[in-house]
Amino acid sequence: MTIKAGIIGGTGYTGVELLRLLAGHPQVSLQVITSRGEAGRRVDERFPNLRGHVGLRFQEPTPAAFSGCDVVFSATPNGVAMGYARELLDAGKRMIDLAADFRLRDAAVFEHWYGMPHACPELLAEAVYGLPEVNREALRAARLVANPGCYPTAVQLGFLPLLESGLVDTTGLIADCKSGVSGAGRGAQVANLLAECADSFKAYAVGGHRHRPEIEQGLEIAAGVAVDLVFVPHLVPMIRGIHATLYGQLTREPRDGELQSLFEARFADEPFVDVLPPGSHPETRSVRGSNVCRLAVHRPGDGSRVVVLAVEDNLVKGAAGQAVQNMNLMFGIEETAGLTLVPLSP
Numbered sequence: 001m002t003i004k005a006g007i008i009g010g011t012g013y014t015g016v017e018l019l020r021l022l023a024g025h026p027q028v029s030l031q032v033i034t035s036r037g038e039a040g041r042r043v044d045e046r047f048p049n050l051r052g053h054v055g056l057r058f059q060e061p062t063p064a065a066f067s068g069c070d071v072v073f074s075a076t077p078n079g080v081a082m083g084y085a086r087e088l089l090d091a092g093k094r095m096i097d098l099a100a101d102f103r104l105r106d107a108a109v110f111e112h113w114y115g116m117p118h119a120c121p122e123l124l125a126e127a128v129y130g131l132p133e134v135n136r137e138a139l140r141a142a143r144l145v146a147n148p149g150c151y152p153t154a155v156q157l158g159f160l161p162l163l164e165s166g167l168v169d170t171t172g173l174i175a176d177c178k179s180g181v182s183g184a185g186r187g188a189q190v191a192n193l194l195a196e197c198a199d200s201f202k203a204y205a206v207g208g209h210r211h212r213p214e215i216e217q218g219l220e221i222a223a224g225v226a227v228d229l230v231f232v233p234h235l236v237p238m239i240r241g242i243h244a245t246l247y248g249q250l251t252r253e254p255r256d257g258e259l260q261s262l263f264e265a266r267f268a269d270e271p272f273v274d275v276l277p278p279g280s281h282p283e284t285r286s287v288r289g290s291n292v293c294r295l296a297v298h299r300p301g302d303g304s305r306v307v308v309l310a311v312e313d314n315l316v317k318g319a320a321g322q323a324v325q326n327m328n329l330m331f332g333i334e335e336t337a338g339l340t341l342v343p344l345s346p
Helices: 013-023 085-090 107-114 132-140 150-165 212-223 258-266 316-330
Strands: 003-008 028-034 071-074 094-097 144-146 173-179 229-235 242-249 273-275 293-298 305-312
Touching: 003 013, 013 028, 013 316, 071 316, 085 094, 094 316, 132 150, 132 212, 132 316, 144 316, 150 173, 150 212, 150 229, 150 242, 150 258, 150 293, 150 305, 150 316, 212 229, 258 273, 258 293, 305 316
Parallel strands: 003 028, 003 071, 071 094, 094 144, 173 229, 273 293
Antiparallel strands: 173 242, 242 305, 293 305
16 A cells, blocks of 8 residues: 655754655655645755655645645644644545644643644544554544644653553643753744853743643543643753653552552553663653653652653654654554664664
């Protein structure tokens, strides 16, 4: 089976990572890549790392450009995909949005956090949230997939076993997260200049980050009740990677080894979640360039609190790699196809 794929907006960090993964996918044929600003230019001129792998030119982004595609990825800023979704779905295409247009179920919540009205709120109920570890079966039949955000992927995977088992108090969850600069995108911003962020470390959006409602939505589904979450993101001076340190209050005294066994059992059949041995401290460099989220669970001092450490590459499992994983499920091919990537070192 050959899947004919197109990409709306292939010039950001997520877009070029998606190009890299799809170019090496054994069952994908790249048909079209669009960009208003780069239309007519060869892709490998813009991204020399793709020379010899992608011979296409950027095209103007019109729905007609995707007429020969089976699936269309949208690697665009928030608010763009929803302008294409209805026409593409009506034309029989499947769509995977790597931005936030379809992640939130409530159009009013989307408008509050993203500052724009939703162009097709009737599609929000149909869109499948693309976290395979939760929605694998629904993804197999999906026409429209909302690819999760990078922070939400790490936080949800880390908390899932605890919430599903009822082992953690839902009223006191804390997600203390750090991200590399690529998470802010390729747009020129003074705060992301080398001289501004190197040799420095800061929190941001403490009063409210737009990923928080997405995280809460997923955690509440896992727990079956409302959750109270403190989510604090930080910017660290590295290019790729997310490290999430997650804290929770245990609801009872766990048996010896119960927490480790809980995590191992929950993710035993998950190809891209790696539960490390007891006492481990995962590093972001151990997942660089791969589609793996690595987890470690701790109970400091055998006390009443649990700490989960989660690391992922924000551009792969946190974005483009997860999108390819979702595509594989949607088309009924091997879930790991094109994603058996050995992490880069150093």
